[in-house]
Amino acid sequence: MAATLFISAGTFAQKNTVSEVSIKTSAQCDMCKTRIENGLYTQKGVVQATLDVETKILTIKFRSAKTNEDKLRLYISSLGYDADEIVANKIAHDNLPGCCQKGGGH
Ligand SMILES: [Cu+2]
Numbered sequence: 001m002a003a004t005l006f007i008s009a010g011t012f013a014q015k016n017t018v019s020e021v022s023i024k025t026s027a028q029c030d031m032c033k034t035r036i037e038n039g040l041y042t043q044k045g046v047v048q049a050t051l052d053v054e055t056k057i058l059t060i061k062f063r064s065a066k067t068n069e070d071k072l073r074l075y076i077s078s079l080g081y082d083a084d085e086i087v088a089n090k091i092a093h094d095n096l097p098g099c100c101q102k103g104g105g106h
Helices: 002-015 030-041 069-078 090-094
Strands: 018-024 046-052 057-063
Touching (some): 018 069, 030 069, 057 069
Antiparallel strands (some): 046 057
């Protein structure tokens, strides 16, 4: 009985494991912050996304059963921003408002 309970609790915990990753982005301003954070919330497994505009560090809490760091970085690139060593998707980047592009207006 005790063993069964222990196993179920373990399975439950594994399914709901929340990991955290910090990713350096090329975000420039509050518009970028909104764009990146709101975008991430549409992605499976993302629990929390917080971008610090000053440091450009994005902190994401995610369920490791549903997504992973590489997927998240690729998604950020698809929004037009660098994500650590993943360079921003060029088309998405060039479609951003000028002030949100790398080295733009801030
Ligand atoms: Cu911006």
